[in-house]
Amino acid sequence: MAAGLILMALGAAAGPGPGAGPGQAAPWDFGPGGMMGFGAVNIGSGPDPGSPGFVAGTASAPRVVRIVASDALRFFPDVVTVRQGETITFEVTTMGMSSHEFMVGPAADVAADTAGTPEVADVAMVQTKSLTYTFSGPGPFAFACHAPGHYEAGMKGTIVVVA
Numbered sequence: 034m035a036a037g038l039i040l041m042a043l044g045a046a047a048g049p050g051p052g053a054g055p056g057q058a059a060p061w062d063f064g065p066g067g068m069m070g071f072g073a074v075n076i077g078s079g080p081d082p083g084s085p086g087f088v089a090g091t092a093s094a095p096r097v098v099r100i101v102a103s104d105a106l107r108f109f110p111d112v113v114t115v116r117q118g119e120t121i122t123f124e125v126t127t128m129g130m131s132s133h134e135f136m137v138g139p140a141a142d143v144a145a146d147t148a149g150t151p152e153v154a155d156v157a158m159v160q161t162k163s164l165t166y167t168f169s170g171p172g173p174f175a176f177a178c179h180a181p182g183h184y185e186a187g188m189k190g191t192i193v194v195v196a
């Protein structure tokens with residue numbers, strides 16, 4: 034049943050964008066592990082701010098948001114909504130052959146690849162790395178991959194901050 038729900042979620046979420054085709058193994062399907070809460074193996078990452086069941090992430094209990102990095106040089110999702118002040122743990126999984134980076138922080142620093150901006154690097158095929166970040170202030174915040182050529186190809190995402 035859980036697997037069916039996951040497949041439905043994937044089908045609804047993946048849409049026509051870059052991602053796994055039908056029948057393709059999904060790297061975030063880690064098998065019969067978690068079904069609820071932080072152990073959930075669905076890309077939907079749980080309710081967004083404003084949705085029923087939303088629970089804001091805190092420093093001691095960050096909200097987990099799953100991100101897939103693809104060979105199409107895109108992140109999925111490429112828009113993440115957070116509540117101002119929330120602490121998020123991004124679980125970044127590479128789906129495809131190329132390795133990616135995931136940088137998150139103030140949009141200007143992310144765009145400029147400023148040294149010291151939080152990031153994880155060398156996320157290789159079917160590997161997952163996590164990065165926890167607290168969205169203090171109204172932003173703007175963003176995320177990006179600065180592997181050579183990737184950002185220029187459009188491998189970036191937007192953080193929407195809600196009050």
Ligand SMILES: [Cu+2]
Binds near residue numbers: 133178179
């Ligand atoms: Cu990349």
